[in-house]
Amino acid sequence: HMLEEATCSICLEYLTEPVTIDCGHNFCRVCITQYSEQREPESDTKFPCPQCRVLFQKQKLQPNMQLADIVENIKKLRLQPRKEQKKNLCERHQEKLQLFCEEDREAICLVCRESRAHRAHVLLPIQEAALDYKDGEGSHLQQWVQCLHVIPLPHRTHGKPIGGSSNKDQLHYLEVPLKNTKQSITCEFKKLHQFLSEEEQLLLRRLAEEERETLQRLQDNITKLSEQSAALINLITELEEKCQQPAFELMKVKLLTSPSLPAALNSLVRAVSPALKNVYKVCLDMREMLERFTVDVTLDPDTAHPNLVLYEDRKCVRHGDTRQDLPDNPERFDCCHCVLGTEGFTGGRCYWEVEVGDMTDWMLGVCRESVSRKGWVILTTENGYWAMWLWDGEYKVLTSPRTSLPVSVRPSRVGIFLDYEAGEVSFYNVTDRSHLFTFTGTFSGTLRPYFCPGLNSGGKNLAQIVPMGMI
Numbered sequence: 001h002m003l004e005e006a007t008c009s010i011c012l013e014y015l016t017e018p019v020t021i022d023c024g025h026n027f028c029r030v031c032i033t034q035y036s037e038q039r040e041p042e043s044d045t046k047f048p049c050p051q052c053r054v055l056f057q058k059q060k061l062q063p064n065m066q067l068a069d070i071v072e073n074i075k076k077l078r079l080q081p082r083k084e085q086k087k088n089l090c091e092r093h094q095e096k097l098q099l100f101c102e103e104d105r106e107a108i109c110l111v112c113r114e115s116r117a118h119r120a121h122v123l124l125p126i127q128e129a130a131l132d133y134k135d136g137e138g139s140h141l142q143q144w145v146q147c148l149h150v151i152p153l154p155h156r157t158h159g160k161p162i163g164g165s166s167n168k169d170q171l172h173y174l175e176v177p178l179k180n181t182k183q184s185i186t187c188e189f190k191k192l193h194q195f196l197s198e199e200e201q202l203l204l205r206r207l208a209e210e211e212r213e214t215l216q217r218l219q220d221n222i223t224k225l226s227e228q229s230a231a232l233i234n235l236i237t238e239l240e241e242k243c244q245q246p247a248f249e250l251m252k253v254k255l256l257t258s259p260s261l262p263a264a265l266n267s268l269v270r271a272v273s274p275a276l277k278n279v280y281k282v283c284l285d286m287r288e289m290l291e292r293f294t295v296d297v298t299l300d301p302d303t304a305h306p307n308l309v310l311y312e313d314r315k316c317v318r319h320g321d322t323r324q325d326l327p328d329n330p331e332r333f334d335c336c337h338c339v340l341g342t343e344g345f346t347g348g349r350c351y352w353e354v355e356v357g358d359m360t361d362w363m364l365g366v367c368r369e370s371v372s373r374k375g376w377v378i379l380t381t382e383n384g385y386w387a388m389w390l391w392d393g394e395y396k397v398l399t400s401p402r403t404s405l406p407v408s409v410r411p412s413r414v415g416i417f418l419d420y421e422a423g424e425v426s427f428y429n430v431t432d433r434s435h436l437f438t439f440t441g442t443f444s445g446t447l448r449p450y451f452c453p454g455l456n457s458g459g460k461n462l463a464q465i466v467p468m469g470m471i
Contacts (some may be wrong), residue, residue, distance in 0.1 A: 006071045009051055009096060010035060012089070015071050018064045019058040023049050026064055033058070039114070050095070075141050093162075100129035126390070290417070293349045297341045297449050297467040302331045304339040308453065314342070318464035319456045335376045341449030341467065344369055351417045352449065353430055355466035356390075361454025362465060363389035364414055365398070366425055370447040386425040386439045387450055388414075397437050399429075405436055418447065 009014050017029040021440050027035075027050070036047050036058045046055040064142050088097045097107040102122040112118055140255025191355065298314045301325035309320040317339055345366075348427040358379040363379075371377065388405065389398045397404040406427065414436075415428035420443050427436040453465045 003074070005067070006074050011094075011143065012076060015067065018067045018071065019061040020064045020067075021049060021062075022060060023052050023054040023056060025051050026067055029061065029063075032061065038111075048110075053110075076379070079099070098126055099123045100126045102129075128444070170445045221359060227389060239338055257386070290351045290415070293351045295350045295352055297342060297343055297352045299451065299467070300331075300340050300342040300448075302329055303333060305333045305335075305337045307337055308339055310339070311380070313470065316466050317451060317453055319453050321456060333373050335374070337455065338363070338450060338452040339452070340367070340369075343356050344446040344448050345418060345420060346446050347420045349417070349419045351414055351415065352436070353415045353468055354451070355413050355468060357464075359390070359454065359465070360393075361389075361391055363387050363452035363454070364416065364427075365450050365451070366416070366447045366463075367450040381439065381441060382452055385450065386441075388427050389439060389452070391454070395436075397439070399439075409434070411436075416449070 005026070006015055007013065008018075008028045009025075010027055013028075015026060015028055018026045019029045019030065019032060032050075035050060039047055045059065046057055048054070049056055085426055088107075089095065090097055090112060093109050093111040095111055097109055099108050099110070099113055100106070101108055101118050102124065104118070104121065107126055107188035108118055108123075113123060137304055144174050180369040253460050287321065299317055301310050301314065304317070304326075306326045307320050307325075308317055308322045310317050319337060326332065327344045333339070354364050358362075365385065367386070368384035371384045377383060379387065379399060380400055382400070385398055388395065395407045397405060409429060409432040410428040411431045411432040415430045417428070418424075419426075423441045423443055424438055426438040428434065429436055449467065451465050451467065
């Protein structure tokens with residue numbers, strides 16, 4: 001006990017310049033000072049005692065001269081402190097292992113307890129954990145001993161079975177439960193095989209029915225196509241014959257002014273397939289629709305991040321090298337390097353195009369006017385952003401999780417179509433006139449165009465974003 005009082009629990013050596021803290025425990029002056037400097041105070045200038053966790057003040061260290069004399073006397077007697085304790089030091093902090101972490105199943109020191117790795121874990125004093133482990137293992141050992149007593153093993157005397165009992169007779173007690181278990185396993189697997197076989201047959205029947213229905217629909221379409229083709233050929237033949245008649249007779253013919261010809265053409269197209277019908281409709285209506293809903297988008301300088309450079313016409317934006325001295329108004333983004341369009345949309349349909357050229361990093365789309373402008377935000381549809389971007393050579397959209405877009409032709413111009421009532425935001429590759437992606441949801445409040453030209457990247461991304469109408 002005297003050696004323990006003369007030993008510092010931090011360095012596990014004889015106390016040097018021993019001092020006493022508020023709770024009464026003693027430490028080397030250097031050890032307790034370094035311990036305090038390595039830790040953040042939990043309350044003002046107070047620190048937890050390394051042994052009992054009671055808070056103490058660094059300024060109230062009391063020299064313990066009496067204990068210093070005792071230590072010197074022990075040194076003269078050449079009594080060694082508990083060197084074996086060094087074997088139980090924390091490899092990281094060189095402090096005594098006093099706690100046991102239930103989650104990580106390892107012994108830790110008091111400094112480890114305050115680290116992020118163990119702060120939220122269940123910790124026990126190492127002596128208590130050892131008792132629990134001993135009790136738990138003893139319980140398991142007792143269960144195994146009971147099992148050994150239950151199993152009837154052959155008793156031998158000088159190598160011979162007692163009472164004429166043989167190993168074969170003794171093993172009979174084990175064969176019966178093993179046989180029953182084997183039969184149970186075989187029975188269960190037979191049931192499982194039967195179930196899987198029935199499911200397989202059911203799926204095959206459904207697949208065969210779908211195949212027959214699909215083939216029947218194809219055959220019906222082929223039949224309709226043949227009928228429409230024959231009718232169109234007859235119509236052309238009739239027109240050619242009528243065209244050979246005199247002008248007076250031709251005036252009597254109403255066929256040329258009847259709508260039967262375009263109707264036949266439309267029926268012919270519709271009969272081919274639903275996919276061809278959609279292509280036919282898009283080719284006729286898309287450009288007309290986009291022209292009707294095209295809007296002129298300008299950039300709002302009051303929302304632009306200080307690193308973004310806007311041109312005087314507010315039609316171009318790029319990322320600058322330095323941060324501009326701009327007023328920190330509530331509308332301005334201070335972390336996200338983006339700018340909003342001046343126009344706000346609360347309904348209807350609108351379309352605009354954005355020139356991105358050969359930029360290597362950009363983001364385009366729409367966002368709610370109410371999005372947070374200060375601090376970093378996570379760009380998701382839940383937070384009010386519907387956008388796509390190019391980064392590191394890959395095109396993605398802000399779905400959850402992110403969706404990669406297979407783009408065969410690099411777009412130098414991107415079209416954005418907003419249908420507020422339908423809850424849709426669509427993106428188009430204007431370069432090859434292809435559809436890229438459509439967000440679907442429900443909109444509320446005002447939506448505004450969103451632009452982010454991306455970082456300068458050391459001069460590799462100098463081009464600018466240019467919003468504009470159709471060309």
